[in-house]
Every structure is written in structure tokens, then in C-alpha cells.
Amino acid sequence: MILDNKFTIGDVVTFKTHPLLYSLYIKGDGKLVPPFMIVKEVSFEPNKKKTVDTSNGKIIAERIKYTCVFFDDNRLEFKEVAIYQSMLESYSKLYIARIDGVQKGRNHSTSLIEEVSKYENATYQYGEIVCFKTKKLELFKKRSSKKTRLDSKKNEKKSKEIIQYVVNHSTPNFILCGYKDDRQEGLFYPDGKIKKITPSILYKVKWFNSLQMKFSEEYLPMECFINEIDFTYDVKDSIKIEEKEEEPVIIS
Numbered sequence: 001m002i003l004d005n006k007f008t009i010g011d012v013v014t015f016k017t018h019p020l021l022y023s024l025y026i027k028g029d030g031k032l033v034p035p036f037m038i039v040k041e042v043s044f045e046p047n048k049k050k051t052v053d054t055s056n057g058k059i060i061a062e063r064i065k066y067t068c069v070f071f072d073d074n075r076l077e078f079k080e081v082a083i084y085q086s087m088l089e090s091y092s093k094l095y096i097a098r099i100d101g102v103q104k105g106r107n108h109s110t111s112l113i114e115e116v117s118k119y120e121n122a123t124y125q126y127g128e129i130v131c132f133k134t135k136k137l138e139l140f141k142k143r144s145s146k147k148t149r150l151d152s153k154k155n156e157k158k159s160k161e162i163i164q165y166v167v168n169h170s171t172p173n174f175i176l177c178g179y180k181d182d183r184q185e186g187l188f189y190p191d192g193k194i195k196k197i198t199p200s201i202l203y204k205v206k207w208f209n210s211l212q213m214k215f216s217e218e219y220l221p222m223e224c225f226i227n228e229i230d231f232t233y234d235v236k237d238s239i240k241i242e243e244k245e246e247e248p249v250i251i252s
Helices: 112-117 135-139 235-246
Strands: 012-015 036-044 064-072 077-084 088-090 129-132 142-151 156-165 174-181 201-209 214-221 249-251
Touching (some): 036 077, 077 214, 112 135, 174 214
Antiparallel strands (some): 012 088, 036 064, 064 077, 129 174, 142 156, 156 249
16 A cells, blocks of 8 residues: 655644634634644654554554644744644635735635745745744734624624734744754655655744743754745734724624
């Protein structure tokens, strides 16, 4: 059996429960939304790996597993998690909506999805600023909530929808401060079949961790970073947020 990995090093993925895979807006508590993650390593389990419960014939595991990295904005540090392939989905399946009402999603030619797809790996230059590849996706998440009030004069209810940015799992910018060739051994099984795919180049980045009041450092794959993110057209969006908070749209 040939194992075919759906994702590879540097791909942006998320857990399949992410609400923006199914709707333009997040409903409910934004802190319950899983992060956007970057694939750091791909592992292929051996044939003897138990993937089916023999007592009932149900699938309980897979042979393709990904080590993914994301930013924990509560601890202000990177975290890793190992997740099976069937539990992940690509960022390209997301729906993204702009706060001013212009919907950006799978069928729009100028979407954020297309912008991310054109990202190129950051080039290494000591002391330069780089961004984690998921930053703009996290910053552009939006949450929709409705508020109903009673108009005592007309004795009728009016609903207001408030659209707001949901800022969690967002990263700071980072400073490049180290470079490492990380060509590992043991990437194949004795029979020649591939065991895992790992990054060949790691960048060390530094950032200010205000929670722990220190400067933190981390080695991560080159594919996690880009040199810069264009926010030049976001000014209009931020103005719209303020307008909607002060004067929410009344909907029927």
C-alpha cells in the first residue's frame, strides 16, 4: 500500500472543526476556535501500526500523521501537536469575509486565500524582521453576534448584527537570529519506504514574551516564515469595525 500524504512541510492547515470552513463568520466564543497551524513534519507509521479495532472493525487511527506548530497567544510561545491526516483541512477551504461587507472566499479573485497561496519562504538575513505565515489569517477572523432589543414606542423587537475581528493565536513579528541545516538520518525504513519528511533548514527567531517578561527564541522550519505581510488595504476595514460597534446594522 502506497501512503499519499495530503500535506507537506510549510502547509497551513487547521483542525476540521474550524467554523470558517463552513461559514463566513464565527458564532459563539472565539477562544474555542482552533488555531491555524503549519506542518513541521510528516510521519508514516509502519505496516504493523494498529489502525482498526479488531473487535468491531472500526478505524481508530491512521498511518499518516503530521507534527504541526501554532502560536499560543496566552503563553506567547509556540506549541506543537501531532494530528492524523483525516482530522486536518487546508486553509484553502476557508471562507473569509471583510468587515465592510465585501465577502472574500473561495469564489473571489482577490481573496486572502489567494494572497496566502502566493507567500514565499522568508530569505535569511540576520537581524531582519519576519512574520509567521498564519498571522494574517488569524487577524482576519471575524465573529458575528446578534443583539435584540425591544422598541417600547413601537412595541416591536429589532435585531442588530455586530461583526468584529476575533484576535487569538495571532503572532508578533520576529527577528531572525540563527540558521541551521537540519538534514536528519533515519528518514527511511529498512525496506526503503519513507518513514518521515522533515525540514532541511531551520531559522531561529527571537521575540519579546511580555507574559514571562523575557525574550524567547525558537528554531522552526524556514517554511514557517515570510518576509513581510501587506496590510496597506486594511485601514478601511479597521474604520468599519469602529462604525459597526458604535452603530450596528439593524437586520430583519
